[in-house]
Amino acid sequence: MTTIEAxxxxxxxxxxxxxxxxxxxxxxxxxxxxxxxxxxLLGPNGAGKTTTILMxxxxxxxxxxxAIVCGVDATxxxxxxxxxxxxxxxxxxxxxxxxxxxxxxxxxxxxxIPEPEAKSRAMTLLERVGLAEAAHKRTGTFSRGMRQRLGLxxxxxxxxxxxxxxxxxxxxxxxxxxxxxxxxxxLSRNEGLTVLLSSHHLHQVQQICDRVGLFVQGKLIxxxxxxxxxxxxxxxxxxxxxxxxxxxxxxLLTALRGxxxxxxxxxxxxxxxxxxxxxxxxxxxxxxxxTAELAQAAISSGASLFGLRPLRYGLDDIYHRxxxxxxxxxxxx
Amino acid sequence: xxxxxNKWRGALGKTSRNTDAPSVAxxxxxxxxxxxxxxxxxxxxHIRSWRFVILLGIxxxxxxxxxxxxxxxxxxxxxxxxxxxxxxxxxxxxVSSSGLPNFLTFLSFLAPLIGIAIGFDAVxxxxxxxxxxxxxxxxxxxxxxxxxxxxxxxxxxAVVVFSLGFLVMGTGLITIxxxxxPEEFGRVIVMLLITTVYVGLWLNLSLLFSVRFKQAATSxxxxxxxxxxxxxxxxxxxxxVGNALMPSDPSDVQGYMDAQNLLTLLSRIxxxxxxxxxxxxLLLPDVRTLNPFVTQEQAYxxxxxxxxxxxxxxxxxxxxxxxxxxxxxxxxxxxxxxxRQEIRSRS
Numbered sequence: 001m002t003t004i005e006a007x008x009x010x011x012x013x014x015x016x017x018x019x020x021x022x023x024x025x026x027x028x029x030x031x032x033x034x035x036x037x038x039x040x041l042l043g044p045n046g047a048g049k050t051t052t053i054l055m056x057x058x059x060x061x062x063x064x065x066x067a068i069v070c071g072v073d074a075t076x077x078x079x080x081x082x083x084x085x086x087x088x089x090x091x092x093x094x095x096x097x098x099x100x101x102x103x104x105x106x107x108x109x110x111x112x113i114p115e116p117e118a119k120s121r122a123m124t125l126l127e128r129v130g131l132a133e134a135a136h137k138r139t140g141t142f143s144r145g146m147r148q149r150l151g152l153x154x155x156x157x158x159x160x161x162x163x164x165x166x167x168x169x170x171x172x173x174x175x176x177x178x179x180x181x182x183x184x185x186x187l188s189r190n191e192g193l194t195v196l197l198s199s200h201h202l203h204q205v206q207q208i209c210d211r212v213g214l215f216v217q218g219k220l221i222x223x224x225x226x227x228x229x230x231x232x233x234x235x236x237x238x239x240x241x242x243x244x245x246x247x248x249x250x251x252l253l254t255a256l257r258g259x260x261x262x263x264x265x266x267x268x269x270x271x272x273x274x275x276x277x278x279x280x281x282x283x284x285x286x287x288x289x290x291t292a293e294l295a296q297a298a299i300s301s302g303a304s305l306f307g308l309r310p311l312r313y314g315l316d317d318i319y320h321r322x323x324x325x326x327x328x329x330x331x332x333x
Numbered sequence: 334x335x336x337x338x339n340k341w342r343g344a345l346g347k348t349s350r351n352t353d354a355p356s357v358a359x360x361x362x363x364x365x366x367x368x369x370x371x372x373x374x375x376x377x378x379h380i381r382s383w384r385f386v387i388l389l390g391i392x393x394x395x396x397x398x399x400x401x402x403x404x405x406x407x408x409x410x411x412x413x414x415x416x417x418x419x420x421x422x423x424x425x426x427x428v429s430s431s432g433l434p435n436f437l438t439f440l441s442f443l444a445p446l447i448g449i450a451i452g453f454d455a456v457x458x459x460x461x462x463x464x465x466x467x468x469x470x471x472x473x474x475x476x477x478x479x480x481x482x483x484x485x486x487x488x489x490x491a492v493v494v495f496s497l498g499f500l501v502m503g504t505g506l507i508t509i510x511x512x513x514x515p516e517e518f519g520r521v522i523v524m525l526l527i528t529t530v531y532v533g534l535w536l537n538l539s540l541l542f543s544v545r546f547k548q549a550a551t552s553x554x555x556x557x558x559x560x561x562x563x564x565x566x567x568x569x570x571x572x573x574v575g576n577a578l579m580p581s582d583p584s585d586v587q588g589y590m591d592a593q594n595l596l597t598l599l600s601r602i603x604x605x606x607x608x609x610x611x612x613x614x615l616l617l618p619d620v621r622t623l624n625p626f627v628t629q630e631q632a633y634x635x636x637x638x639x640x641x642x643x644x645x646x647x648x649x650x651x652x653x654x655x656x657x658x659x660x661x662x663x664x665x666x667x668x669x670x671x672x673r674q675e676i677r678s679r680s
Contacts (some may be wrong), residue, residue, distance in 0.1 A: 049675065057470055060675050079472050087470035091462020097381065106374055110471040112364040154467065184573075 008071075010035050010162055010194045011056060015065035018051050018218075023233060025051040027218035028065065038188050040205035041198040049198040050090060052165055052215075056196075057087055070161055083111070088153030090166040090198075092147060096140030097158030098133055100150050101138055104157055111158040118157070125153040129183065145176035152183060163187075165197040169204045181208050239286045242268070244307030245298055248280040255301040261288045279306050368477045371468075375485030384450055385489075392493060395443055396501055399426075399436035404508050406430035411443055420618055421512040423520060425505045427616050436501060437616060440528055445564075448535025449556035449604055454549035455482045456671070461547070465523060469676050479671050483533075483540060483664065490532045498525040505643065516642045523646060524615045527653060531608040534660040535560070541667040563605045571600045597624075601652075602618070604659055611652035615645055623648060 058078025108118030
């Protein structure tokens with residue numbers, strides 16, 4: 001990561017703001033995105049993600065601040081930016097009575113690629129996104145997943161340096177999401193593309209993003225890789241382990257609490273079970289990785305250990321803390 | 334502005350070269366400018382669409398109908414109406430019999446319909462299908478998009494109007510067996526040009542509505558509403574105003590003339606009126622003036638003969654200019670509206 005950050009950022013947002021009347025959509029946003037990384041812009045609906053993306057492409061003008069993409073001011077020279085940046089809008093649409101190939105060739109020709117070259121490139125890309133056999137079908141008959149993949153081909157046909165994907169995984173089935181994300185990751189790794197994707201779907205973003213930015217009410221409240229983000233949640237435990245134990249006893253609880261580094265032990269189902277009940281799941285939070293010690297403590301206190309799962313702090317938890325804990329957000333924001 | 338003009342110049346130069354050696358030249362120009370790519374695509378879309386087939390059907394019917402009327406009227410000896418056998422060929426476009434509409438009436442009725450039908454969903458359908466934001470994220474000027482829509486529509490209209498005109502001329506030639514003089518041919522060509530401009534005006538209006546309204550149905554409806562307004566109500570309103578303005582003293586000649594002139598001016602705001610006057614003046618060389626008032630001296634001293642082609646054109650020149658001005662105005666409005674809009678996906 002350090003090597004990437006040392007390079008000149010591809011996308012540089014400086015104090016970018018956008019207001020619609022009274023409403024502030026984007027509030028003094030500062031963000032750098034470096035070449036070759038996959039950056040996830042995360043936030044609930046209406047957080048200003050799409051507005052930010054539009055400003056990066058010069059499709060809408062910021063009230064103040066500037067967006068510099070590939071070294072060009074996007075507000076002043078949108079044409080130069082649009083030559084280098086591929087953008088797939090949220091819920092991408094195609095000319096429905098034209099074939100997939102026609103749609104791609106049209107985009108290519110808008111980018112001044114001569115027709116013969118455009119055709120061959122379009123076919124290569126269609127193959128790449130797995131739509132080769134549907135190349136001559138009308139896009140009106142395409143499913144959502146196919147359209148999204150065609151959208152990716154459409155973005156790539158101009159040989160961009162940066163691709164911006166707005167909600168790329170929205171409304172596709174899990175298998176489709178997996179394939180699409182694998183494709184995006186592949187592109188970034190093998191061709192050095194910088195990818196910016198916005199989403200409110202955490203799990204998916206988590207799988208492929210190098211860094212994420214959390215975006216709420218027009219403000220970037222945190223950014224970094226997922227470990228950094230979970231560390232940024234001050235006071236919160238960095239490690240969580242779930243144990244399935246039987247039988248349950250007070251002494252076991254004390255033993256678990258006694259392990260060094262453990263900050264909290266909670267029963268999964270809330271209610272205190274009767275002693276000697278069946279398998280009980282407890283969640284243990286700790287400041288360091290205490291999995292091994294916990295197992296030892298459980299066994300030495302006479303209980304049987306049925307399961308032991310170290311939980312990595314997921315984006316989900318981070319997301320919840322930021323977006324649902326109202327006061328916490330105030331504090332962190 | 335000058336950059337824009339240069340761009341046009343370059344583009345025009347390119348097309349003229351293309352027409353010299355079509356297929357070869359297209360291959361050789363390394364990459365067509367995005368603007369012409371868009372025009373090509375729009376034109377293709379129009380031609381493939383069902384609505385174009387329907388329009389063509391209506392237009393063909395109108396053409397056959399008007400020919401039928403004209404031929405029957407001519408057979409019944411309607412030359413006396415035109416008064417001059419010299420312009421027999423032109424009368425094919427203007428005479429009618431037994432209450433059936435003639436070519437000109439058909440045209441003035443259908444022209445707005447063609448314009449509205451071609452333009453009403455030009456921008457809003459792209460918006461609602463999510464293609465607008467995709468196209469806008471390509472290195473394409475925003476105004477190019479709008480101008481391409483207009484140019485493609487206008488080209489299509491020109492093709493339709495001219496083929497319609499030539500069809501009537503050709504069929505008429507076969508039926509009546511009386512060839513046109515060069516002057517008559519020129520008059521018809523200029524009339525067809527004016528028709529193209531007139532349809533272009535309606536195309537522009539419907540483009541304006543398609544930018545303004547997100548729903549295609551609303552935009553089509555507003556286009557039709559404006560059309561009906563000018564077709565039916567505008568005349569009524571002008572008459573109403575006229576009645577109020579007429580001086581009460583019947584001997585007040587100056588007052589009468591002023592009021593009448595104002596009325597003429599008002600009625601000429603309507604593009605339908607402008608088109609009607611311009612087209613009929615060109616097709617009826619006997620029309621010597623479009624003023625409602627002719628003094629006795631003027632009437633007495635005027636040579637009773639048809640106007641020459643140049644003079645007729647001169648007579649309707651202000652009308653043509655006014656039509657073009659109205660077209661430009663509505664295009665400017667569309668342009669302003671579109672440039673200020675934010676383009677988001679499907680909204």
